[in-house]
Amino acid sequence: MDRAAASAKIEVAGLTVRFGPTVALQHVSLQVLRNEILAIIGPANSGKSSLLLALNRMVDRVPGVSVEGRILLDGTDIASIPDVQELRRRVGMVFALPIPLPMSIRDNILFGPQLIRRLRKAEADRLIESSLRAAFLWDEVKDRLEDSALRLSGGQQQRLCIARTLAVEPEVILFDEPCSGLDPISTAKVEEALLVLKRERTLVLVTNNTKQAARVGDRTAFLLMGELIEVDRTDKIFTNPSHRRTEDYVTGRFG
Amino acid sequence: MRIAPAITERIAKFVLMMSCATAVLALIFVIGFVLAGGLMHLSWAFLTEPILDMGRAGGILPAIVGTLLMVFVAVGIAAPLGVASAIYLSEYTIEGWVTQAIRFGINCLAGVPSIIFGLFGFILFVVLLGFGWSILSGGLSLAAMILPTIIRTAEEALRSVPSQYRDVAASLGASRWQVVTKSVLPYALPGILTGIILGIGRSIEETAVVIFTAGSAVQMPKSLFDSARTMSVHFYILAREGVSNQNAYATAAVLICTILIINILAYTIMHQMMRGKRAV
Numbered sequence: 001m002d003r004a005a006a007s008a009k010i011e012v013a014g015l016t017v018r019f020g021p022t023v024a025l026q027h028v029s030l031q032v033l034r035n036e037i038l039a040i041i042g043p044a045n046s047g048k049s050s051l052l053l054a055l056n057r058m059v060d061r062v063p064g065v066s067v068e069g070r071i072l073l074d075g076t077d078i079a080s081i082p083d084v085q086e087l088r089r090r091v092g093m094v095f096a097l098p099i100p101l102p103m104s105i106r107d108n109i110l111f112g113p114q115l116i117r118r119l120r121k122a123e124a125d126r127l128i129e130s131s132l133r134a135a136f137l138w139d140e141v142k143d144r145l146e147d148s149a150l151r152l153s154g155g156q157q158q159r160l161c162i163a164r165t166l167a168v169e170p171e172v173i174l175f176d177e178p179c180s181g182l183d184p185i186s187t188a189k190v191e192e193a194l195l196v197l198k199r200e201r202t203l204v205l206v207t208n209n210t211k212q213a214a215r216v217g218d219r220t221a222f223l224l225m226g227e228l229i230e231v232d233r234t235d236k237i238f239t240n241p242s243h244r245r246t247e248d249y250v251t252g253r254f255g
Numbered sequence: 256m257r258i259a260p261a262i263t264e265r266i267a268k269f270v271l272m273m274s275c276a277t278a279v280l281a282l283i284f285v286i287g288f289v290l291a292g293g294l295m296h297l298s299w300a301f302l303t304e305p306i307l308d309m310g311r312a313g314g315i316l317p318a319i320v321g322t323l324l325m326v327f328v329a330v331g332i333a334a335p336l337g338v339a340s341a342i343y344l345s346e347y348t349i350e351g352w353v354t355q356a357i358r359f360g361i362n363c364l365a366g367v368p369s370i371i372f373g374l375f376g377f378i379l380f381v382v383l384l385g386f387g388w389s390i391l392s393g394g395l396s397l398a399a400m401i402l403p404t405i406i407r408t409a410e411e412a413l414r415s416v417p418s419q420y421r422d423v424a425a426s427l428g429a430s431r432w433q434v435v436t437k438s439v440l441p442y443a444l445p446g447i448l449t450g451i452i453l454g455i456g457r458s459i460e461e462t463a464v465v466i467f468t469a470g471s472a473v474q475m476p477k478s479l480f481d482s483a484r485t486m487s488v489h490f491y492i493l494a495r496e497g498v499s500n501q502n503a504y505a506t507a508a509v510l511i512c513t514i515l516i517i518n519i520l521a522y523t524i525m526h527q528m529m530r531g532k533r534a535v
Binding site: 056058061063085086088089092093095097099101102111112115116161164165168 | 349350419420422423424425426427428429430433437438442
């Protein structure tokens with residue numbers, strides 16, 4: 001086993017995802033390294049989201065889906081983890097649009113942890129504060145934790161969703177275009193949070209915004225029509241990619 | 256020739272407003288008519304005394320008790336069964352021809368005339384299972400009658416909960432049952448309750464099913480195996496056979512008030528349940 005494999009948090013080998021007759025992902029193999037941000041870029045329908053959803057088996061919830069190939073999390077095949085809920089607690093997810101549950105800010109954060117056990121008040125308070133701080137939201141909401149999460153602005157809602165995912169204490173977090181509906185200032189705050197989060201976690205970031213991949217990605221993978229064209233260090237992808245199609249895409253000649 | 260939008264706008268507004276006014280007036284008229292004819296004959300004695308002389312004298316206490324018991328049996332069985340079925344259909348099955356066939360069947364059942372359920376209840380509960388003409392037979396038959404409505408409204412309520420709530424819950428490590436109980440049911444509850452209230456209303460007003468399966472005894476029922484009449488049946492017999500018009504109206508007034516009270520109770524309970532579950 002080479003050094004890269006040894007520090008791989010997730011290893012995807014020959015992953016093919018089909019939705020009925022449609023092939024969304026075709027024989028994709030790549031690694032996600034520990035404590036990195038792996039950015040995944042590519043035009044619409046390139047399979048970015050399918051790849052993400054396969055990593056915590058959320059894709060299993062789609063009717064008619066079939067998955068081939070292996071995904072190893074710390075060397076263990078995720079298909080062999082009997083309790084898919086445990087996998088999803090280890091590999092968390094933040095969706096494209098902020099989806100606060102229609103309850104208070106506090107209850108949103110506690111939703112995940114309380115699925116497993118009741119928290120004591122002090123423990124819950126600590127968890128809420130640390131999660132909100134890590135998502136750079138604490139100062140804005142600390143005085144109104146009982147307010148409905150629906151009253152927050154879009155950017156605040158998305159950071160709340162990040163905090164809610166953090167509260168489950170996942171090792172890996174999957175971000176599916178987390179800034180697609182946000183203004184530039186909110187986007188900057190989310191990116192700031194990502195850069196801090198990767199110190200202790202491994203992040204996978206699907207983004208339609210190639211500049212975002214360039215700003216925060218340690219490595220970048222380029223997908224096209226369900227195939228992995230290349231994955232490499234972000235600076236190399238953006239300055240000296242190995243494939244023409246990657247260059248065309250990152251320089252905005254198509255897509 | 257085109258009519259100017261400003262004019263069509265006025266016409267539309269007028270027609271819509273008049274439609275609404277007609278509907279509301281019709282309702283007020285019906286309820287007002289019954290209450291006006293009935294309330295003046297109402298007395299405490301009417302509510303608390305046994306039925307005497309086949310309804311010519313005395314009160315309607317046995318009919319009130321019979322109504323409440325039968326509705327309680329019907330809703331007590333149909334509500335949990337119906338909501339559970341709806342949850343299964345909406346959350347645990349993959350949409351396909353089987354679920355569509357089931358849904359089609361349920362919709363057909365919801366449209367079957369109640370007299371058919373009366374006949375079914377008579378054959379199955381009264382005769383085959385030997386429950387006789389009783390509150391139990393009546394309640395079970397009413398349950399069968401309102402079950403399709405409860406399933407249908409509950410399923411619609413469940414489906415109207417945005418699918419993202421389910422995705423979020425699942426991504427946070429919720430099992431399927433937790434997804435249902437924590438992030439779907441709380442938001443579907445008002446719709447589900449509407450279906451149950453509709454079911455209560457239909458059970459209370461039903462006569463055909465009850466006459467077929469619970470009989471029309473005037474005595475105070477002592478157990479679920481006793482025959483009993485509901486207020487609707489009592490009203491029907493009094494009015495149809497010309498026993499006592501004034502007691503018929505009084506019974507109708509009590510019936511309307513009962514439905515009103517049950518609705519208020521149901522909505523109050525719903526509000527209590529929703530508090531804290533949902534900060535709006």
